[in-house]
Amino acid sequence: MESILIETKEMTKVYGEADAAIFALAGINLQVRNGEFVAIMGHSGSGKSTLLNILGCLDRPTTGTYMLDGRDVSQLNKNQLAEIRNQKLGFIFQSFNLLPRLSALGNVMLPMFYDPTEDIPASEAKTRAIASLESVGLGSRMDHYPNQLSGGQQQRVAIARALVNHPPLILADEPTGNLDSKTGAEIMEILDQLHKDGTTIVMVTHEPDIAQHAERVVCVKDGMINSDGDHGSAPCIGERELA
Amino acid sequence: MKLNKILRSAWEGLLLNKGRSFLTTLGVIIGVASVIIMLAISAGTEAEIAKQINALGASLVIVSPAKGTPGSARTLLYDDALAIGEQVVGIVGVSAEQAPPPQNIKANNQTLGDISVIGTSAEFPEVRDYPVASGRYFNQSEDERKAKVAVLGSGIATDLFGDTDPIGQVITVGTTKLTIIGVMESKGIVSDVDYDGRVYIPVNLVFAKFIPTMNIGPDRIRTIYVKAESPEKISSVITQITAVLAERHDVDASNPDFSVQTQQDIIDTREATTAAFRDLLAWVAGVSLVVGGIGIMNIMLVSVTERTREIGLRQALGARPSDVLLQFLLEAVILSLVGGLVGIILGVGGSYLFGKFGSMSTAIVPLSIPLAFGAAAIVGIFFGYYPAVQAAKLDPIVALRHE
Numbered sequence: 001m002e003s004i005l006i007e008t009k010e011m012t013k014v015y016g017e018a019d020a021a022i023f024a025l026a027g028i029n030l031q032v033r034n035g036e037f038v039a040i041m042g043h044s045g046s047g048k049s050t051l052l053n054i055l056g057c058l059d060r061p062t063t064g065t066y067m068l069d070g071r072d073v074s075q076l077n078k079n080q081l082a083e084i085r086n087q088k089l090g091f092i093f094q095s096f097n098l099l100p101r102l103s104a105l106g107n108v109m110l111p112m113f114y115d116p117t118e119d120i121p122a123s124e125a126k127t128r129a130i131a132s133l134e135s136v137g138l139g140s141r142m143d144h145y146p147n148q149l150s151g152g153q154q155q156r157v158a159i160a161r162a163l164v165n166h167p168p169l170i171l172a173d174e175p176t177g178n179l180d181s182k183t184g185a186e187i188m189e190i191l192d193q194l195h196k197d198g199t200t201i202v203m204v205t206h207e208p209d210i211a212q213h214a215e216r217v218v219c220v221k222d223g224m225i226n227s228d229g230d231h232g233s234a235p236c237i238g239e240r241e242l243a
Numbered sequence: 244m245k246l247n248k249i250l251r252s253a254w255e256g257l258l259l260n261k262g263r264s265f266l267t268t269l270g271v272i273i274g275v276a277s278v279i280i281m282l283a284i285s286a287g288t289e290a291e292i293a294k295q296i297n298a299l300g301a302s303l304v305i306v307s308p309a310k311g312t313p314g315s316a317r318t319l320l321y322d323d324a325l326a327i328g329e330q331v332v333g334i335v336g337v338s339a340e341q342a343p344p345p346q347n348i349k350a351n352n353q354t355l356g357d358i359s360v361i362g363t364s365a366e367f368p369e370v371r372d373y374p375v376a377s378g379r380y381f382n383q384s385e386d387e388r389k390a391k392v393a394v395l396g397s398g399i400a401t402d403l404f405g406d407t408d409p410i411g412q413v414i415t416v417g418t419t420k421l422t423i424i425g426v427m428e429s430k431g432i433v434s435d436v437d438y439d440g441r442v443y444i445p446v447n448l449v450f451a452k453f454i455p456t457m458n459i460g461p462d463r464i465r466t467i468y469v470k471a472e473s474p475e476k477i478s479s480v481i482t483q484i485t486a487v488l489a490e491r492h493d494v495d496a497s498n499p500d501f502s503v504q505t506q507q508d509i510i511d512t513r514e515a516t517t518a519a520f521r522d523l524l525a526w527v528a529g530v531s532l533v534v535g536g537i538g539i540m541n542i543m544l545v546s547v548t549e550r551t552r553e554i555g556l557r558q559a560l561g562a563r564p565s566d567v568l569l570q571f572l573l574e575a576v577i578l579s580l581v582g583g584l585v586g587i588i589l590g591v592g593g594s595y596l597f598g599k600f601g602s603m604s605t606a607i608v609p610l611s612i613p614l615a616f617g618a619a620a621i622v623g624i625f626f627g628y629y630p631a632v633q634a635a636k637l638d639p640i641v642a643l644r645h646e
Binding site for chain 2: 053056059078079082083085086087091097099102110113114115116161
């Protein structure tokens with residue numbers, strides 16, 4: 001039986017108080033097993049970004065619990081959350097978010113700077129970053145700066161950065177949103193490969209064909225999970241197409 | 244995250260905007276350099292003053308007409324000097340001095356214009372700690388009978404006679420022929436007076452031959468120098484002089500028409516002036532350090548805004564608030580310390596050049612270097628803290644969305 005990586009129970013996120021309270025999340029119960037590739041879909045304002053922020057430990061739920069890799073992370077303080085992000089999570093952003101003054105290698109080394117568990121020597125950090133860049137096919141462009149790389153290459157650097165600390169969970173936020181469809185397909189190939197290798201991926205997207213790469217689609221509407229199933233039966237895709 | 248890694252990323256952050264970083268440090272550079280130069284100038288001035296105390300003798304008491312005395316009042320007379328010499332105990336000697344306007348001097352087929360001629364008493368060399376190098380000074384009887392003799396400052400002697408011995412030669416001062424009987428030792432310039440460039444003659448000769456043209460009365464003198472036996476006797480000597488002169492001038496001793504000063508009084512006045520000057524410079528230096536610090540704070544705030552996304556990304560990758568705080572604080576501290584180092588180099592170099600080519604003497608105070616460096620570090624920490632806190636407080640979600 002596959003173990004559970006993510007488990008949220010009655011998780012809410014409320015902005016404002018009393019009468020003016022807005023429920024961005026109105027009770028999310030979500031389970032993700034190790035090795036799953038889950039797509040989260042929903043309209044803007046549906047709460048999917050809030051959900052991703054909380055799953056990514058960038059924010060805390062107002063009520064409810066969030067168990068990540070067996071640990072309740074819903075009430076941790078900022079320093080503890082930073083530690084979780086460093087050790088358990090790898091982020092892939094729509095806009096890549098590479099530091100322009102660092103080379104591809106330097107960007108991939110960044111997460112190891114902040115490793116709270118060990119002081120990784122520069123030489124070892126470099127070796128690990130090189131291995132990570134090679135795994136996304138950028139072994140020959142390690143010394144290039146972001147402005148010398150194409151969008152697809154930049155996103156691959158970002159994936160290498162997300163992988164370098166070997167986190168159990170990869171969070172991708174519209175990973176192909178800034179790329180043309182051909183390059184987007186290349187990036188999805190990499191994510192598919194990661195999935196095959198056993199990495200757990202949670203991806204937010206609003207593109208149905210991108211969501212089809214996932215084996216499971218979770219549809220968020222009005223802060224709640226509207227549907228949850230394999231992408232063939234996910235009604236929110238059709239709903240979105242109608243809208 | 245270890246400190247050396249944070250230091251490195253802080254350094255990289257600064258190199259991002261080399262020109263801007265340099266301009267930001269200018270305020271600190273100027274502040275630190277001026278602290279060091281200011282201290283060097285005031286230490287140099289104090290050393291110069293101390294040298295003058297020794298040069299003029301610490302036991303010297305100076306009597307002069309009170310400033311602002313009404314014109315009709317009696318001022319110092321030659322007889323006052325004689326009375327002090329006779330009645331005051333605990334003194335080594337008394338020298339009355341009066342000077343005519345600068346005179347033309349002819350000797351050895353040369354003419355020197357505008358030379359200071361000083362009439363003194365016979366005890367002048369002893370009183371002023373200014374010995375005769377060759378020949379002799381005139382004695383009291385020569386002074387009283389207005390002997391036509393002169394003693395040359397060492398500079399004048401060289402100017403007029405070069406290597407030949409001036410003693411026994413005749414010089415014409417104004418229209419009066421005088422025989423040279425001695426040459427003083429070299430003393431140099433003390434308190435703006437070039438002792439070596441003057442001619443010393445009996446004060447009574449001044450009264451007889453040079454004063455009538457001055458229209459101030461025949462036996463008035465401008466200064467009486469009295470040398471006490473020791474610095475400890477100065478206050479007793481001052482009291483006695485005041486009593487003697489007050490009686491002779493028929494004035495109240497608490498409101499005299501003369502002033503009695505010590506060398507120390509004059510030095511104190513000068514030191515007070517230097518101290519005021521130094522305090523002013525200290526304020527200027529302090530203000531420029533503060534202004535430099537505000538510059539650093541300003542640029543760090545700009546930097547935090549510009550790099551909001553970077554901060555958000557670093558937080559997403561696992562940077563704790565304290566890591567972000569430290570990175571930006573260190574950037575500010577590096578800025579101010581680099582400014583401090585450059586300022587120290589400029590300050591030390593500037594002090595040296597001032598002393599060598601300027602009119603002021605300077606002495607670099609060793610303590611001023613760690614002091615200035617410490618001040619720069621404090622400025623960096625103080626003015627870098629607020630921007631660094633702003634950076635550390637950023638919400639990663641908001642920061643990542645920042646354009």
